[in-house]
Amino acid sequence: MHPWVERRLSSFVHDRLEAAGQLLDYELNRPESVRCLHPMVTLIEKLEAIARRYESGDPAAFVRHYEDTARIIGALDALPEIEMTISDLAQDMLAKKDMRALPGPDEPALRLDDADKRAIVEKAWAKIAPMFWGERIALDEACSTIRSWLAQQEWHS
Numbered sequence: 001m002h003p004w005v006e007r008r009l010s011s012f013v014h015d016r017l018e019a020a021g022q023l024l025d026y027e028l029n030r031p032e033s034v035r036c037l038h039p040m041v042t043l044i045e046k047l048e049a050i051a052r053r054y055e056s057g058d059p060a061a062f063v064r065h066y067e068d069t070a071r072i073i074g075a076l077d078a079l080p081e082i083e084m085t086i087s088d089l090a091q092d093m094l095a096k097k098d099m100r101a102l103p104g105p106d107e108p109a110l111r112l113d114d115a116d117k118r119a120i121v122e123k124a125w126a127k128i129a130p131m132f133w134g135e136r137i138a139l140d141e142a143c144s145t146i147r148s149w150l151a152q153q154e155w156h157s
Contacts, residue, residue, distance in 0.1 A: 055110030059124035
């Protein structure tokens with residue numbers, strides 16, 4: 001079983017009724033919280049997907065993962081701790097065949113040195129802009145953040 005975090009479950013309607021002091025007028029028919037995969041699991045899965053799918057040439061299948069991954073890395077200090085190291089988690093995921101390989105900081109998908117592939121990725125990056133609310137992380141910044149974090153991981157020592 002992968003590490004998980006428990007998160008409160010609500011809706012705009014429930015939140016509105018609660019703020020208005022009217023929630024007691026209704027029967028609560030929802031769970032108070034749910035267990036979600038720990039974001040570290042998601043981080044590792046997204047890194048592997050970027051590396052694997054980059055070679056297929058279809059950036060629509062992975063381009064969002066760049067920013068998602070960089071944002072998870074940026075939030076690591078605020079995440080609940082897990083009972084294993086990130087290296088142990090990654091090795092466990094490899095052993096269970098949840099992923100094929102651990103990407104490294106020199107991963108071509110994170111360097112984007114191939115001009116033709118970079119152009120395709122950048123086009124897909126621009127196309128998903130409407131999916132985001134608020135300020136985005138630039139593609140090069142996301143790649144730099146990911147490469148820097150990967151360079152610090154034990155599996156690359």
